[in-house]
Amino acid sequence: MNLRSLIMKHMWRNKQRVAGLFFCLVIVITTITTLYHLIEGMNKALGNTFDEIGANLLIIPKQDELDLTYAHLSVKGERVSLKVSELAKIDQIDYRDYIVYVSPKLIDQVEINGKLAGLMGINFENEKNVKMMIQLNGEYPTKDNEIMVGAIAAADLGIHIGDELKILGESFRVRSILKKQNDDHDHFIYMGLAKAQLLLNRENEISLIEVAAYCHLCPIYDIANQLRVQMTNAEVKPFMDVALAREETLDRFRVFFYVIAIILLFAGSYLLTYFMSAYTSKRRQEIGLLRTIGFENRIIEKFLIGEALLIGIVGGLFGYFLGMVIVYFSIQIWFHESVVLILDVQNFLIIFGVSLFLMVIAVIGPLRFASTLDPVLALKKL
Amino acid sequence: MIKVTNIKKQFQDGPTQIEVLRGISLVINKGDFISIVGASGSGKSTLLTIIGGLQEPSSGDVSFSETNLFSLSKEDLATFRREHIGFVFQQMHLIPYLTALENVLLPLVPLKELKEQQNEKARAALQKVGLTGKENRYPDQLSGGEQGRVALARAIVNKPPLILADEPTGNLDSETGQAIMNLFKELNEAGQTILFITHHKEHAKYGNRMLEMRDGVIIESR
Numbered sequence: 001m002n003l004r005s006l007i008m009k010h011m012w013r014n015k016q017r018v019a020g021l022f023f024c025l026v027i028v029i030t031t032i033t034t035l036y037h038l039i040e041g042m043n044k045a046l047g048n049t050f051d052e053i054g055a056n057l058l059i060i061p062k063q064d065e066l067d068l069t070y071a072h073l074s075v076k077g078e079r080v081s082l083k084v085s086e087l088a089k090i091d092q093i094d095y096r097d098y099i100v101y102v103s104p105k106l107i108d109q110v111e112i113n114g115k116l117a118g119l120m121g122i123n124f125e126n127e128k129n130v131k132m133m134i135q136l137n138g139e140y141p142t143k144d145n146e147i148m149v150g151a152i153a154a155a156d157l158g159i160h161i162g163d164e165l166k167i168l169g170e171s172f173r174v175r176s177i178l179k180k181q182n183d184d185h186d187h188f189i190y191m192g193l194a195k196a197q198l199l200l201n202r203e204n205e206i207s208l209i210e211v212a213a214y215c216h217l218c219p220i221y222d223i224a225n226q227l228r229v230q231m232t233n234a235e236v237k238p239f240m241d242v243a244l245a246r247e248e249t250l251d252r253f254r255v256f257f258y259v260i261a262i263i264l265l266f267a268g269s270y271l272l273t274y275f276m277s278a279y280t281s282k283r284r285q286e287i288g289l290l291r292t293i294g295f296e297n298r299i300i301e302k303f304l305i306g307e308a309l310l311i312g313i314v315g316g317l318f319g320y321f322l323g324m325v326i327v328y329f330s331i332q333i334w335f336h337e338s339v340v341l342i343l344d345v346q347n348f349l350i351i352f353g354v355s356l357f358l359m360v361i362a363v364i365g366p367l368r369f370a371s372t373l374d375p376v377l378a379l380k381k382l
Numbered sequence: 383m384i385k386v387t388n389i390k391k392q393f394q395d396g397p398t399q400i401e402v403l404r405g406i407s408l409v410i411n412k413g414d415f416i417s418i419v420g421a422s423g424s425g426k427s428t429l430l431t432i433i434g435g436l437q438e439p440s441s442g443d444v445s446f447s448e449t450n451l452f453s454l455s456k457e458d459l460a461t462f463r464r465e466h467i468g469f470v471f472q473q474m475h476l477i478p479y480l481t482a483l484e485n486v487l488l489p490l491v492p493l494k495e496l497k498e499q500q501n502e503k504a505r506a507a508l509q510k511v512g513l514t515g516k517e518n519r520y521p522d523q524l525s526g527g528e529q530g531r532v533a534l535a536r537a538i539v540n541k542p543p544l545i546l547a548d549e550p551t552g553n554l555d556s557e558t559g560q561a562i563m564n565l566f567k568e569l570n571e572a573g574q575t576i577l578f579i580t581h582h583k584e585h586a587k588y589g590n591r592m593l594e595m596r597d598g599v600i601i602e603s604r
Contacts (some may be wrong), residue, residue: 001486001500013479289475292436293489293536294464296457376431379475 007306017279018311024275025315026322028268029355034321038330039257041339057211058237059227081205090211093226098213101126107207108195110167117153118188121196137161138176148170148190151180168199246356272362280366282321287370288378297371304370308363309356316355320348354366384410384544389442391428402428405600415570416577417589424595426579427548432469434546435459464489468537470547474529476521482508483517486535506537511565528556534565547578563588565585
């Protein structure tokens with residue numbers, strides 16, 4: 001028999017008391033795991049949503065007075081545009097590494113079947129990445145003679161996927177129709193940027209550039225300032241209102257989590273210490289006997305710490321697992337896309353460490369009790 | 383040889399100081415079988431726990447050969463107890479969640495011995511007290527006498543030079559008590575030094591020396 005088997009036998013024999021400690025710990029760890037992962041999952045989901053919104057910087061020509069709008073830019077009236085060569089300047093800013101996608105667009109107005117419609121030349125590959133949340137029926141166009149049509153534009157023109165459409169004398173096949181977005185995207189006909197430039201006889205021109213920076217706490221104002229320095233004839237608009245709102249929301253969630261976590265840690269630590277002390281106090285005769293027959297204090301300390309850590313290890317693992325199960329089902333049932341399930345070894349290790357830490361705190365009192373216990377008095381109590 | 387020199391022990395009870403032991407000196411030789419008798423409160427148990435290093439005297443010394451017990455640190459004193467002294471108590475103090483064998487194994491836990499070696503020692507101790515075949519029984523499955531034997535086996539498993547027993551037959555009927563005393567006698571005949579407290583005059587006669595205590599002093603030694 002060794003100390004480990006003595007610990008196991010003791011815990012098995014006192015399973016009700018051990019179960020009390022275990023469940024107290026599991027409640028704390030499960031709650032912390034659940035809250036932490038829901039909030040961080042929400043954080044990530046919000047981050048993803050923000051990234052899906054697409055560009056967080058818009059570069060437009062100065063002096064624009066047009067009235068068909070797309071992203072605050074009008075396309076009717078005097079046509080002011082940027083040169084394609086402006087694109088190269090984006091690559092010259094210090095923070096160029098933050099920039100993930102650059103999406104130039106040419107916007108104009110064309111007459112189709114006697115009706116006016118907005119036409120936009122875009123790079124479909126870029127759009128796919130920048131605007132991941134946009135859903136469409138059909139496929140993204142891959143050929144020059146293929147187009148994608150906004151929901152309202154398609155309804156106005158009475159066109160469907162597979163239809164042929166004549167634009168400025170050229171025939172195009174409708175490859176896809178955007179699902180209704182309830183924004184500017186609904187009103188446009190989209191074709192390849194190079195094709196649009198040719199068709200509109202506006203080669204080397206672009207109407208605006210959407211820039212997506214990697215925006216998890218990215219220095220969006222600094223990026224905008226650096227672009228302004230490089231592109232003197234352009235106006236650079238960061239979409240910071242969205243970013244700020246996101247940060248504020250996340251900050252509130254985090255504060256909420258930390259407050260709950262601190263309360264839980266204190267309450268849990270108090271309860272565990274209380275139960276552990278009560279449990280050890282009931283074992284005074286046993287500890288007294290062990291000291292009498294020659295167990296040194298350090299061995300009794302190992303005995304008590306071993307028990308506490310075993311509860312901490314099992315409770316930590318079980319609490320984390322249970323918390324993750326709750327997070328998983330909460331996402332499935334209530335949160336859906338608004339929370340992302342995060343499986344991260346570092347988070348696990350931190351929460352597991354908290355579990356062990358709580359048990360170490362809880363065992364401090366019992367250790368002091370055991371080391372100062374008078375074995376003569378302890379044995380008299382039996 | 384164990385030498386007890388001028389042991390005094392006082393306790394503070396509120397404003398009153400109680401003198402439990404008032405200068406006890408004693409020499410215990412190897413192979414002695416000493417009984418201590420006396421009325422309750424005469425200081426027998428206090429003397430036993432001081433000789434066992436479980437509590438410090440207010441003054442005086444206890445030395446085992448060359449070792450002065452109370453010059454040792456707490457940790458060293460615990461080790462010394464484990465190696466030199468076996469304890470048997472009136473209430474046996476068996477751990478209820480351990481079998482008879484495991485209870486006997488307890489003093490061996492701090493030693494880093496092989497499991498087989500430990501088991502061999504514990505089985506030998508149980509055999510010595512006549513409990514072969516009952517190794518796997520829990521204390522509540524054993525009679526009072528059997529529990530006493532397990533406690534005795536636990537005290538001798540480390541082969542300590544001295545066994546201290548505080549009323550080992552106090553909770554047993556006379557027949558079982560006598561059986562336990564016979565076991566002590568057998569151990570003593572095999573060379574074991576034993577110091578025991580008893581209230582039974584008959585049991586006291588088992589010893590080759592008898593000390594009678596009253597009011598914290600040894601009034602008679604024969």
